[in-house]
Amino acid sequence: MNRKIGVYIxxxxxxxxxxxxxxxxxxxxxxxxxxxxxxxxxxxCSEDGKKFLVEQIKKHGIxxxxxxxxxxxxxxxxxxxxxxxxxxxxxxxxLANIREQCAWIxxxxxxxxxxxxxxxxxxxxxxxYHASLDKxxxxxxxxxxxxxxxxxxxxxxxxxxxxxxxxxxxxxxxxLGGLAKNxxxxxxxxxxxxxxxxxxxxxxxxxxxxxxLADSEVEEILGFFGNFxxxxxxxxxxxxxxxxxxxxxxxxxxxTLFDPKDLxxxxxxxxxxxxxxxxxxxxxxSGKISLKNGKTPKSVAIIHCVxxxxxxxxxxxxxxxxxKFVRYLKDKIPGINVSNLYSDLCIPGKxxxxxxxxxxxxxxxFTRVADIKITKKGNxxxxxxxxxxxxxxxxxxxxxxxxxxxxxxxxxSRLAGFTRISQGNAGFFSEGHEKLKPVSTSTEGVFIxxxxxxxxSIADTITQAEAVTGKIFTSxxxxxxxxxxxxxxHISEALCIGCKTCLDVCSYGCINxxxxxxxxxxxxxxxxxxxxxxxxxxxxxAALKHFTFNQIYQELKxxxx
Amino acid sequence: xxxKKNNSDILVIGAGISGIEASLMLSKSGRKVHLVExxxxxxxxxxxxxxxxxxxxxxxCMVAPLQQExxxxxxxxxxxxxxxxxxxxxxxxxxxxxxxxxxxxxMVNCIGCNACFEPCPVNLKNDFEEGLSERxxxxxxxxxxxxxxxxxDTENCLHFKGKDxxxxxxxxxxxxxxxxxxxxxxxLNVGAIIVSTGFSTFDLKNTPQYGxxxxxxxxxxxxxxxxxxxNGPTEGKILLKSGKTPKSVAIIHCVxxxxxxxxxSVCCMYSLKFNHYLKSKIPxxxxxxxxxxxxxxGKSHQKFYEKMREKGTKMIRAKDAEVTKQGxxxxxxxxxxxxxxxxxxxDMVVLTPSIVPKTDASDLAKILGITVDDYGFFKxxxxxxxxxxxxxxxxxxxxxxxxxxxxxxxxxxxxxAVGKILSSKEGRxx
Numbered sequence: 001m002n003r004k005i006g007v008y009i010x011x012x013x014x015x016x017x018x019x020x021x022x023x024x025x026x027x028x029x030x031x032x033x034x035x036x037x038x039x040x041x042x043x044x045c046s047e048d049g050k051k052f053l054v055e056q057i058k059k060h061g062i063x064x065x066x067x068x069x070x071x072x073x074x075x076x077x078x079x080x081x082x083x084x085x086x087x088x089x090x091x092x093x094x095l096a097n098i099r100e101q102c103a104w105i106x107x108x109x110x111x112x113x114x115x116x117x118x119x120x121x122x123x124x125x126x127x128x129y130h131a132s133l134d135k136x137x138x139x140x141x142x143x144x145x146x147x148x149x150x151x152x153x154x155x156x157x158x159x160x161x162x163x164x165x166x167x168x169x170x171x172x173x174x175x176l177g178g179l180a181k182n183x184x185x186x187x188x189x190x191x192x193x194x195x196x197x198x199x200x201x202x203x204x205x206x207x208x209x210x211x212x213l214a215d216s217e218v219e220e221i222l223g224f225f226g227n228f229x230x231x232x233x234x235x236x237x238x239x240x241x242x243x244x245x246x247x248x249x250x251x252x253x254x255x256t257l258f259d260p261k262d263l264x265x266x267x268x269x270x271x272x273x274x275x276x277x278x279x280x281x282x283x284x285x286s287g288k289i290s291l292k293n294g295k296t297p298k299s300v301a302i303i304h305c306v307x308x309x310x311x312x313x314x315x316x317x318x319x320x321x322x323x324k325f326v327r328y329l330k331d332k333i334p335g336i337n338v339s340n341l342y343s344d345l346c347i348p349g350k351x352x353x354x355x356x357x358x359x360x361x362x363x364x365x366f367t368r369v370a371d372i373k374i375t376k377k378g379n380x381x382x383x384x385x386x387x388x389x390x391x392x393x394x395x396x397x398x399x400x401x402x403x404x405x406x407x408x409x410x411x412x413s414r415l416a417g418f419t420r421i422s423q424g425n426a427g428f429f430s431e432g433h434e435k436l437k438p439v440s441t442s443t444e445g446v447f448i449x450x451x452x453x454x455x456x457s458i459a460d461t462i463t464q465a466e467a468v469t470g471k472i473f474t475s476x477x478x479x480x481x482x483x484x485x486x487x488x489x490h491i492s493e494a495l496c497i498g499c500k501t502c503l504d505v506c507s508y509g510c511i512n513x514x515x516x517x518x519x520x521x522x523x524x525x526x527x528x529x530x531x532x533x534x535x536x537x538x539x540x541x542a543a544l545k546h547f548t549f550n551q552i553y554q555e556l557k558x559x560x561x
Numbered sequence: 562x563x564x565k566k567n568n569s570d571i572l573v574i575g576a577g578i579s580g581i582e583a584s585l586m587l588s589k590s591g592r593k594v595h596l597v598e599x600x601x602x603x604x605x606x607x608x609x610x611x612x613x614x615x616x617x618x619x620x621x622c623m624v625a626p627l628q629q630e631x632x633x634x635x636x637x638x639x640x641x642x643x644x645x646x647x648x649x650x651x652x653x654x655x656x657x658x659x660x661x662x663x664x665x666x667x668m669v670n671c672i673g674c675n676a677c678f679e680p681c682p683v684n685l686k687n688d689f690e691e692g693l694s695e696r697x698x699x700x701x702x703x704x705x706x707x708x709x710x711x712x713x714d715t716e717n718c719l720h721f722k723g724k725d726x727x728x729x730x731x732x733x734x735x736x737x738x739x740x741x742x743x744x745x746x747x748x749l750n751v752g753a754i755i756v757s758t759g760f761s762t763f764d765l766k767n768t769p770q771y772g773x774x775x776x777x778x779x780x781x782x783x784x785x786x787x788x789x790x791x792n793g794p795t796e797g798k799i800l801l802k803s804g805k806t807p808k809s810v811a812i813i814h815c816v817x818x819x820x821x822x823x824x825x826s827v828c829c830m831y832s833l834k835f836n837h838y839l840k841s842k843i844p845x846x847x848x849x850x851x852x853x854x855x856x857x858x859g860k861s862h863q864k865f866y867e868k869m870r871e872k873g874t875k876m877i878r879a880k881d882a883e884v885t886k887q888g889x890x891x892x893x894x895x896x897x898x899x900x901x902x903x904x905x906x907x908d909m910v911v912l913t914p915s916i917v918p919k920t921d922a923s924d925l926a927k928i929l930g931i932t933v934d935d936y937g938f939f940k941x942x943x944x945x946x947x948x949x950x951x952x953x954x955x956x957x958x959x960x961x962x963x964x965x966x967x968x969x970x971x972x973x974x975x976x977x978a979v980g981k982i983l984s985s986k987e988g989r990x991x
Contacts (some may be wrong), residue, residue: 013734316858348826351962388898470980474590
């Protein structure tokens, strides 16, 4: 094919025209190979300018377009649209930034002009090697697999399920409801919790568009956003295997309590009447708060931050549920003495402090302490501690409730492996971006909700579950095709030496190894074009479309010559 | 059966990070979005921060691509300098009246070259920079503002005060300045409304014990953000009023918490971030953090705290802090954890004021038919059901207008509101 490169230089009013000698730029690039036309124009991004470009492309039969103007951030999209309107592929275009990178950064017109010439030549050099890239569309499956039947999983399922979107809800236990089914009430409004969860479970069971697979576990996940294939083992039915086809996967596997038995200072599982917060929730829900000997406790100590030092993070909700426990105890055992032993009171947000303040009162104390040690003292438990005034203090109580750190459930790593997403230091699933992608992950189509992402309250868990549905509703629409990235990697079968280096560096798990041909193959649907494989490939077999070796080399060569 | 078709268009009020997120998501699903923003630019509070905890990512680099995407999105009708004045109707069919003030600069013709600023003879304090720098009567609040189109402040522009000044118009090569622009009354029909109007900060006049406004070198957190910002008034130099570099800085947490009655949830974390700010500019600076309780919840924040501690920051648990001038220095008197009175002296003090609702939040609540809580933040109907659903069906609340929260939680709520709309029978498209 004969290339006819059209080069158009924008004056940007006086912005470029006064700071760059555009005539010199025209002179410098006019005789370059394949350059058919070089023209200047007062404002190419204006409606007239865009019309002018379309007319020029058609009139001169231009095959490749170079515009020397402003930052791609400003008008890359504008000029790619011009290409489409003129009937040439938008990737046969290159924008040279001679405004922000030349005109606006120096008063020296000669220097600005020299640099503008280099950048324009670089763009021309590069565009020579540009290839047409076409958008692809792939069919997608709108159905969703939700893993974990706690608050997050239930909420996601109820909100997503509809006649045109089936939801499979997998729970490894026999019962839905997660940890929260054990809680009588939620903080800070002391609203019913377990009853509320039971209601939601019934809603799930009544919903024809939700299929619950209890006692089941995921065995394998293949495929990609829009087309995942999942293998599930049903433990209750002789480990029978079920295959599910879904478009998206939601990980909502929750969290579990750090086991305090290794922290000998608390005496857990050695001393009677030292129990964990979850054990206390269950005891409270059963209707009778009692000591091992069947008697009702007259004094209780709640110890916050158990295992925080060991885990290295604050579990966010322990202060609040500990305050809720005070409410439970006060309401059910009139006159009871409750002591909270804490290190920092973590009650963030608009409504928590009020809850804390309203919980205070007679026989209720909150003490900042360190160095706790619990021992048996007659029929009671003795707690030795250091507070802010006294170096060695102690108290005797009937019962101790430990509020241990939350940690990810045991199947978190397995699922992270199946879905190729990472886990942070603490083992929770990593979100796609700390700020901007709280429920997405590095694998497209895999979402996270609830405490499997980080410890959080029921309210925040519900918010995240809703956020996941927002993401799925807007990206996986029934009947709509998915458009994958076009600037993806390609591995040449002829050049690949089969070393598999690329498989190790790919962050998206999009490279497979063809054992028969002994070559790596990129799945273009999953590839996001990060370029890791290209940089790592020792044989030059991997190339990134629109950032090929020749394109970059030619651009650099002209820029630094 | 109601045969009336629900309107699929959505109104988003406030173009901060959560409003942007909601708008882009809705547009992606093919919805038309009307995004109403009170100021002349998008980005809200987040673009005032140079870096965000805990990865210390450049905030502008994080948000600018989204702002740019927003401006280029054909499904999103961005209405700047605009305020919602009236809302009637119900979920699926709201009628909204909007007052859009004239910018007096044409959004299409202006290319953002800033040539109009220099000739303007009026100099004013720039609120975006917390009054730490000046702007003209025609201005964009900061470099990198998006849309990068100035506005004319008619209260101070000589032309609008009846003087014969056309300096900006004469300087503009693109015929973008149009003194004849008029305010517009816009009426829209939408199916649902997302409110993301953000927050304000506690007025330090109510806490005179901290000496703000009276003692030099007592700054607010937002002022420090701008002093550190590379596009800010000092281009990132942190200096005392005297021009000297501070050798010691105190950061006082929980300013205003006694009065507001809640923990603002992000101050501990951004105060720790300030350690990084100060140490990166002034490696030998001595930093003390005066705090009551360290609130650093979640899986990653304590690691950040530990990293900051390694830089040698002193963590001082303090009550009843009082700031006074002591010669060239600033004294902080306080009671320590055991109640013992003591004091420290430093060169600079940074106050972290409570996050409070916008002053007009209750007015907007009335217009929208939603409620506010004891503190004036927009109130959710039921925490157990959803944090974004209000008592008025079809009106959703997200971000700090609902209560103090970090960026991650704000973005989650934006996405949650979108999920709520698209899953409801009124918001679902047939």
